[in-house]
Amino acid sequence: MTMPMLSEQRSQRAEAAEITSYSVLIKRLPVTLRPALNGQLAEWETLFPFERRRTQEFMRGVASFDPPALDALLEPLRRLEAKMGVERWDFSQTADTMENASLLARSAFYAEWRGEVQRIYEAVEAAAHASVPPPALQPRLIVAILPESLPFERATLWKKWGDRGAELSIDGDAARIAELLLRGPSSVPGLLAQQGNGEISDLWLIDAGSRLSAISAGSSAASSLDYMALRALRDQVLAQVNTVPKSIEVTDQTLTAIRNKNWDPWWPAELSGQAPLCKFVIDLYLSGNGALIFSNAFVEWAASEAIRRARPRVLFARFGLRAKPKAFTGIAIFENQQRISALPDVDDPQGSAVDASVLARYTLLAAQRYPEGAQTAFLCIAESAQNAYLILPEASKTGWTSPNKATPEQIAALLIHHLSTQPNDSG
Amino acid sequence: MDLTRRELLSAAAALLVEQWAAARAIAGRSPATTDRKVVVVTCGGMRREDTFADSGFGNIPHLCRDLLPQSVFYPFLRNNGVTSHFNTISSVLTGNWQRLDDWGKTPPTSPTLFEYLRKAMHLGQDQAWFISSNKALTSQIGASSVSSFGPAFGANVIFPKQLLISAVVHAAEQGRAVHSADRATVQPEIVAILNGDNYDGLGWSVGGDSSSLDKLTLGTIQQAIEDLIRTSVPATGDEFTYLVAVEVIKRFAPSLLAITFSDMEVAHFGSYSLHLSGITTVDRLVYELWNLLQTLPAYREKTTLFVLPEFGRDLDGSNTNGFFNHRQGSESTRITWMMCLGDAVRRAQIMEDPIEQTDICPTIAGLFELKKLDLAGKPLPGLWL
Numbered sequence: 001m002t003m004p005m006l007s008e009q010r011s012q013r014a015e016a017a018e019i020t021s022y023s024v025l026i027k028r029l030p031v032t033l034r035p036a037l038n039g040q041l042a043e044w045e046t047l048f049p050f051e052r053r054r055t056q057e058f059m060r061g062v063a064s065f066d067p068p069a070l071d072a073l074l075e076p077l078r079r080l081e082a083k084m085g086v087e088r089w090d091f092s093q094t095a096d097t098m099e100n101a102s103l104l105a106r107s108a109f110y111a112e113w114r115g116e117v118q119r120i121y122e123a124v125e126a127a128a129h130a131s132v133p134p135p136a137l138q139p140r141l142i143v144a145i146l147p148e149s150l151p152f153e154r155a156t157l158w159k160k161w162g163d164r165g166a167e168l169s170i171d172g173d174a175a176r177i178a179e180l181l182l183r184g185p186s187s188v189p190g191l192l193a194q195q196g197n198g199e200i201s202d203l204w205l206i207d208a209g210s211r212l213s214a215i216s217a218g219s220s221a222a223s224s225l226d227y228m229a230l231r232a233l234r235d236q237v238l239a240q241v242n243t244v245p246k247s248i249e250v251t252d253q254t255l256t257a258i259r260n261k262n263w264d265p266w267w268p269a270e271l272s273g274q275a276p277l278c279k280f281v282i283d284l285y286l287s288g289n290g291a292l293i294f295s296n297a298f299v300e301w302a303a304s305e306a307i308r309r310a311r312p313r314v315l316f317a318r319f320g321l322r323a324k325p326k327a328f329t330g331i332a333i334f335e336n337q338q339r340i341s342a343l344p345d346v347d348d349p350q351g352s353a354v355d356a357s358v359l360a361r362y363t364l365l366a367a368q369r370y371p372e373g374a375q376t377a378f379l380c381i382a383e384s385a386q387n388a389y390l391i392l393p394e395a396s397k398t399g400w401t402s403p404n405k406a407t408p409e410q411i412a413a414l415l416i417h418h419l420s421t422q423p424n425d426s427g
Numbered sequence: 428m429d430l431t432r433r434e435l436l437s438a439a440a441a442l443l444v445e446q447w448a449a450a451r452a453i454a455g456r457s458p459a460t461t462d463r464k465v466v467v468v469t470c471g472g473m474r475r476e477d478t479f480a481d482s483g484f485g486n487i488p489h490l491c492r493d494l495l496p497q498s499v500f501y502p503f504l505r506n507n508g509v510t511s512h513f514n515t516i517s518s519v520l521t522g523n524w525q526r527l528d529d530w531g532k533t534p535p536t537s538p539t540l541f542e543y544l545r546k547a548m549h550l551g552q553d554q555a556w557f558i559s560s561n562k563a564l565t566s567q568i569g570a571s572s573v574s575s576f577g578p579a580f581g582a583n584v585i586f587p588k589q590l591l592i593s594a595v596v597h598a599a600e601q602g603r604a605v606h607s608a609d610r611a612t613v614q615p616e617i618v619a620i621l622n623g624d625n626y627d628g629l630g631w632s633v634g635g636d637s638s639s640l641d642k643l644t645l646g647t648i649q650q651a652i653e654d655l656i657r658t659s660v661p662a663t664g665d666e667f668t669y670l671v672a673v674e675v676i677k678r679f680a681p682s683l684l685a686i687t688f689s690d691m692e693v694a695h696f697g698s699y700s701l702h703l704s705g706i707t708t709v710d711r712l713v714y715e716l717w718n719l720l721q722t723l724p725a726y727r728e729k730t731t732l733f734v735l736p737e738f739g740r741d742l743d744g745s746n747t748n749g750f751f752n753h754r755q756g757s758e759s760t761r762i763t764w765m766m767c768l769g770d771a772v773r774r775a776q777i778m779e780d781p782i783e784q785t786d787i788c789p790t791i792a793g794l795f796e797l798k799k800l801d802l803a804g805k806p807l808p809g810l811w812l
Contacts, residue, residue, distance in 0.1 A: 106509045106526040246530045290697030297697025332592045340599035351700035358699040365744035
């Protein structure tokens with residue numbers, strides 16, 4: 001056995017011991033804080049690196065309090081739980097459930113509870129950062145693509161996007177920008193590899209069709225999710241989800257069964273063996289938000305969850321067309337329309353464009369919820385309008401004169417330059 | 428007053444003034460209490476920015492152009508309870524904030540308006556109806572668990588949209604996917620469901636066995652199916668719910684009818700365009716309903732119509748995924764509006780003071796002269812009671 005292997009083995013053993021110690025620590029926390037943390041520990045092997053770091057940071061923060069200080073911090077929440085009657089609830093402590101969420105949400109003290117939880121998290125994170133300062137945030141990039149098939153009018157396209165960014169006319173083939181960024185010698189995957197960000201959760205390609213994976217030639221260095229490629233799995237999961245009756249308890253049982261089921265026969269080959277990513281997809285499907293129903297909702301919700309859970313360096317979200325609801329069967333929009341209707345699909349470009357523009361903006365808003373958002377360049381490309389909306393962090397504006405018009409090559413070079421900026425360059 | 432609030436009021440006031448001259452004369456003789464009718468229409472989650480705001484007027488042409496000038500309009504109606512469907516609607520109907528299982532496992536814990544009304548006025552079972560598109564509800568919504576009230580005084584509860592969905596899904600399960608947009612091909616499936624043995628989730632009639640519909644109710648729904656097959660409008664869930672409500676109105680002329688529309692709840696699946704389309708459908712159906720009531724002797728000049736969203740939707744950028752959901756607890760989710768038309772309106776006006784959804788129940792109780800009820804809210808200002 002080589003020295004590096006020995007070292008890695010020791011490190012893994014130390015991490016395993018540390019995780020075991022978390023279980024003990026979690027028991028000292030108020031009941032309503034336990035399910036989320038226990039759930040994270042139970043799924044440790046399928047967590048993304050960022051989720052592991054965050055959980056470790058939180059638990060180390062908890063451990064840094066001496067017992068009287070921790071009790072003082074937690075006492076208001078314990079009192080509130082007593083007022084809420086949590087001890088009388090059928091409240092799962094092992095994982096978040098719909099029943100848990102429902103019990104909390106219908107409590108008269110729900111808003112107060114949320115405030116208390118937030119206060120505790122902030123205090124624990126501050127304590128963790130006091131002992132180990134967080135690393136400087138690296139520059140990030142999100143590219144949202146509204147493809148050629150979606151009709152847009154330039155005059156109204158960016159009306160709701162606010163004034164943080166600027167409109168940019170694309171002088172050339174707008175579809176070329178993604179190509180330049182995803183392949184070639186100075187592409188995003190190459191740059192991330194150079195910078196030591198080779199972990200697949202650092203680069204996400206989420207697509208309503210399958211264009212991004214085609215451009216990137218199925219890069220193994222990316223978390224690649226194609227709505228089209230997932231169809232067989234999606235149909236199976238949807239059929240199971242639609243068996244859920246009107247009962248929260250039974251729903252929780254059904255969702256757990258779906259979560260634990262072996263879906264191996266249904267995964268597309270490119271996701272085979274990627275446990276964290278496969279777990280991510282199942283979680284996504286079971287968390288609603290249209291991911292099982294509409295391709296654009298899938299893209300937006302997958303992007304938002306990827307940003308929340310993995311904090312990637314780069315994320316591409318490519319939207320697409322959906323079909324019009326069909327006569328009669330459209331009433332059961334949550335059903336597999338191909339199964340319940342023999343009528344052919346008819347595209348709805350106008351409706352899809354409305355949906356996609358809202359959801360592309362939601363992708364930006366999702367990124368802006370986190371500290372990493374301040375280091376994130378955001379580009380939304382409307383291919384049919386030869387137009388884009390660009391937000392560039394201050395530190396990356398050096399040499400960029402904010403022109404009204406730019407070629408795909410200029411835009412791609414700008415974004416690669418942004419990603420090349422070192423954390424300390426931005427101060 | 429914040430900017431949004433000022434803009435809303437300003438826009439609404441402008442519409443009022445602009446069309447006031449054309450509005451019908453409202454003052455008139457009041458009907459006797461026993462003749463009085465109340466219709467309550469609740470409609471899913473809609474944000475103010477998509478309805479009564481500059482950015483939303485286009486989605487609700489009838490509400491803002493045709494009905495607002497005749498109405499008492501409450502621009503700041505607050506849902507101060509649990510912003511789920513079952514809890515919200517049962518809070519409106521009971522006048523007390525309900526904190527129940529979201530999926531209607533248990534009945535409201537205080538009496539519904541249906542029970543108060545039927546018990547106090549000795550009304551028959553055909554005088555109180557709850558007709559809903561919303562598949563998140565159950566028949567438990569029709570009567571409370573209070574022992575001195577309960578199902579004996581509850582409402583007839585029907586879920587027409589669920590009937591249609593079940594018909595379509597049932598057909599597919601039998602290997603008979605819908606092969607055309609021809610409405611006639613779907614009719615046999617719906618009728619088959621109607622004539623089936625188990626109505627669980629579809630409807631409930633207080634008069635008979637809880638697992639079957641009585642003949643009158645069955646006839647009502649069958650007529651609505653006929654109408655749906657004949658009509659050329661889109662066959663949405665709300666359209667069918669409306670048609671069933673129309674049949675109930677025509678056949679039974681109930682004193683109290685609650686209708687809930689839910690096409691806009693497609694927002695949960697992330698299609699904003701279909702969500703707006705659902706809002707526009709509700710706008711049209713409410714207008715058609717109001718016009719219909721004006722043509723029926725049992726209802727004309729005797730009816731008060733309340734129209735309100737159950738709640739708004741979450742803010743763009745919220746960690747609950749914005750318009751998809753309605754659980755954020757923000758003002759965008761909690762603050763909505765209400766329009767009141769008809770008998771109880773003596774002067775069209777905008778009532779700017781905030782009100783709560785639990786104020787609706789004591790108001791309707793007041794219209795029926797029901798007294799000494801244990802209700803959390805207070806009667807709404809601006810109405811004749």
